[in-house]
Amino acid sequence: MTILETREVSVRFGGHMAVNQVSLSVEEGQITGLIGPNGAGKTTTFNVITGLQPPSRGRVQLAGKDITAMSAHRRARAGIARTFQRLELFGSLSVRDNVITAAELNRVDGQDPKAAADALLDRVGLSDDAGKRADSLPTGGARLVELARALACRPRVLLLDEPASGLDDAETDRFAELLTDLARDGLGILLVEHDVPLVMRLCSEITVLNFGEVLATGSPTQIQKDQTVIDAYLGQGTDVGEDL
Ligand SMILES: Nc1ncnc2c1ncn2[C@@H]1O[C@H](COP(=O)(O)OP(=O)(O)OP(=O)(O)O)[C@@H](O)[C@H]1O
Ligand SMILES: [Mg+2]
CATH class of the missing domain: 3.40.50.300 (P-loop containing nucleotide triphosphate hydrolases)
Known part of the structure; x- marks a missing residue:
């Protein structure tokens, strides 16, 4: 379709x-x-x-x-979700908080935004970097944070x-x-x-x-x-x- x-x-x-x-x-x-x-x-x-x-x-x-x-x-x-040509992350927030923010905005009844964010970080392979500041990640990692954030919009x-x-x-x-x-x-x-x-x-x-x-x-x-x-x-x- x-x-x-x-x-x-x-x-x-x-x-x-x-x-x-x-x-x-x-x-x-x-x-x-x-x-x-x-x-x-x-x-x-x-x-x-x-x-x-x-x-x-x-x-x-x-x-x-x-x-x-x-x-x-x-x-x-x-x-409709997107990522940006020039990365647009909240640099001073942790990787996890970047994704939680998006998950909270698109909260589904009965679903914990933190759990949703953790599942997405796992899916894109960023679980080990979850606690790091977003601006400390190299480009490859930052692009994955953006992807996880876009996916949090379901x-x-x-x-x-x-x-x-x-x-x-x-x-x-x-x-x-x-x-x-x-x-x-x-x-x-x-x-x-x-x-x-x-x-x-x-x-x-x-x-x-x-x-x-x-x-x-x-x-x-x-x-x-x-x-x-x-x-x-x-x-x-x-x-x-x-x-x-
Ligand atoms: N806000 C704007 N005001 C005026 N011109 C603009 C604006 N945004 C884009 N343009 C012009 O519109 C055209 C298309 O730009 P666009 O950014 O969409 O190209 P692109 O295909 O994404 O290129 P790239 O591969 O370099 O990212 C270009 O000539 C650009 O200079
Ligand atoms: Mg372009």
Whole structure:
């Protein structure tokens, strides 16, 4: 089932169309990629979906319901969670308190937010770091705290903005496994990432943006063969992996 859809979304900043008639969809239980060169409009599209940026035109739908006019806060409660390209954690709080804060905001009757946070920290592999200050963690750990915090919102769809940036190869592999598990549990994931081999490995469908417009949508195989995508993005020194 389609959990999230944008329909011909446009964002104009002054005379500049940062996003131009972008339609994309995210299925439950699948990882969808959103890729493209720097400045293509990926983060702006995320901001429209999460309600931080009103679109100049177009609509956003969650589970078939039009949410274009809904506040960011209500969208979060309705099941849209995200992580940020530039990490946004409470640095002076402990890792555990960062996740508890999110769990408290999305409290379920009969569920202890502390227990929920601990279960999530265990799931992302951060139990041993729970008591540390969030700003003492290296990038890889901090990205996992952000993920645990997003999951504490009990999302139906999760938007990840360059989650593998700053991770080493082993951390990236573990992260990929975690995303695969989350999708298997039914979560819809929209993944913005410049690590092209990772995107090709994880995603069932990919939308490519260039200058704010959708250049192509298709399977990893289709996208890698698409000459317009190669010319605009994949051919720019991007390593698409030897097995692809
Ligand atoms: N608040 C803003 N005001 C004016 N222009 C903006 C604003 N936010 C983004 N832009 C412009 O909109 C375009 C799209 O930016 P966006 O951040 O969405 O790109 P991106 O695809 O996420 O790029 P990157 O891969 O570098 O993160 C860029 O030209 C950017 O300079
Ligand atoms: Mg961006």
